Amino acid sequence: MPAEFPDFRLGSVLATSFTATLTERQGDRVERIPTPQRLIDWLAVSGLAVESCSTAQLELARELREAIHAAATAAANREALPASAVRVINDRSIHGRAAAVLTPEGNRRWRLSSASRVADALGVIAADAISIIAGERDGKLALCASPTCRAAFFDTSQSRTRKWCDMNTCGNRQKKARFNANQRKKTKD
Numbered sequence: 001m002p003a004e005f006p007d008f009r010l011g012s013v014l015a016t017s018f019t020a021t022l023t024e025r026q027g028d029r030v031e032r033i034p035t036p037q038r039l040i041d042w043l044a045v046s047g048l049a050v051e052s053c054s055t056a057q058l059e060l061a062r063e064l065r066e067a068i069h070a071a072a073t074a075a076a077n078r079e080a081l082p083a084s085a086v087r088v089i090n091d092r093s094i095h096g097r098a099a100a101v102l103t104p105e106g107n108r109r110w111r112l113s114s115a116s117r118v119a120d121a122l123g124v125i126a127a128d129a130i131s132i133i134a135g136e137r138d139g140k141l142a143l144c145a146s147p148t149c150r151a152a153f154f155d156t157s158q159s160r161t162r163k164w165c166d167m168n169t170c171g172n173r174q175k176k177a178r179f180n181a182n183q184r185k186k187t188k189d
């Protein structure tokens with residue numbers, strides 16, 4: 001894996017892990033799937049391994065990603081879902097033909113068809129997004145409190161009061177900023 005590409009931000013929810021392949025959306029954007037190969041890598045670590053990916057398929061993936069981000073943001077803000085985003089999510093969901101299969105150990109795996117594995121993978125991601133936006137799953141869509149991030153994430157904490165999309169990045173940075181501000185105040189006093 002070439003070192004010049006940024007790492008993935010993987011969470012426990014497929015759809016929002018996918019939208020987190022573009023971070024710092026309100027600041028200096030970081031594209032974490034800049035090439036078809038990086039999308040292949042991301043799909044592999046997300047349980048959706050594909051053999052190949054074209055530039056056109058990468059474009060479709062990014063279009064789906066932005067549609068999920070737009071719809072999830074609207075849902076988190078309790079606003080009407082953008083029609084164009086809903087259309088993209090539905091199109092990708094309809095075109096996917098992945099099948100859920102049960103392993104002998106009792107885990108769910110996705111079996112992608114051989115002809116259109118990227119389309120199948122995108123279908124799985126779209127369906128995951130539908131289930132969280134539709135409010136079917138236990139959790140709440142929220143927006144990251146970091147002003148340069150504002151990523152939509154799925155809060156499954158018991159109190160539903162999670163503030164950051166990722167504790168290790170946005171959460172930590174916020175804590176450090178607060179700490180530094182306090183230090184500055186102390187030295188002034």
Ligand SMILES: [Zn+2]
Pocket residue numbers: 144145146149150151164165166170
């Ligand atoms: Zn964030």
